[in-house]
Amino acid sequence: MCIRDSLRCPDRRNLPIGLEGLVLLRTAPAIGAALIAFVLAFYPISGQFGVWMFGYVVVFGMSIIVFGFSTWFYLSLSALIFGGIGATTSVQIRHMLVQRETPGQIRVRVTAVNVLFIGASNELGELELDVTAVLFPRWSLVILLRLLLRVCGSGFSHNWRNRIVFR
Numbered sequence: 001m002c003i004r005d006s007l008r009c010p011d012r013r014n015l016p017i018g019l020e021g022l023v024l025l026r027t028a029p030a031i032g033a034a035l036i037a038f039v040l041a042f043y044p045i046s047g048q049f050g051v052w053m054f055g056y057v058v059v060f061g062m063s064i065i066v067f068g069f070s071t072w073f074y075l076s077l078s079a080l081i082f083g084g085i086g087a088t089t090s091v092q093i094r095h096m097l098v099q100r101e102t103p104g105q106i107r108v109r110v111t112a113v114n115v116l117f118i119g120a121s122n123e124l125g126e127l128e129l130d131v132t133a134v135l136f137p138r139w140s141l142v143i144l145l146r147l148l149l150r151v152c153g154s155g156f157s158h159n160w161r162n163r164i165v166f167r
Contacts (some may be wrong), residue, residue: 032084052149053093
């Protein structure tokens, strides 16, 4: 589920905004992504990739939970900026891990499949959100999906704790 997809939900009673506010909220994740891309260009992550990745996934998840409960425009805007920071950094680390840990003979194929699955998951996430946005109010949709992500992410991190990505 993309951050911007939660803005499509029809329940806007919690956050009454006009068209200008919606435009600012839609651009907030891109602002966060640009900020962290600029920082990572000068200060790249050099070790403990798994710890960094799960940390940024937590930042992403918590920012969406804050956005789901927020009734104040500036808090929502800040939460979406932090969501863009978390999402961009975790994706960048995942791509870096695929490039680093894959043998050279099959690196191109593995990268192609990785990009294909990331693109497909984004499209399926948008479809899922469009269907569920009609059925549930915005706050419950955002919170329930993020809590499910936290449960899945914590189980994944528990299984991978002794793997090479945490060294």
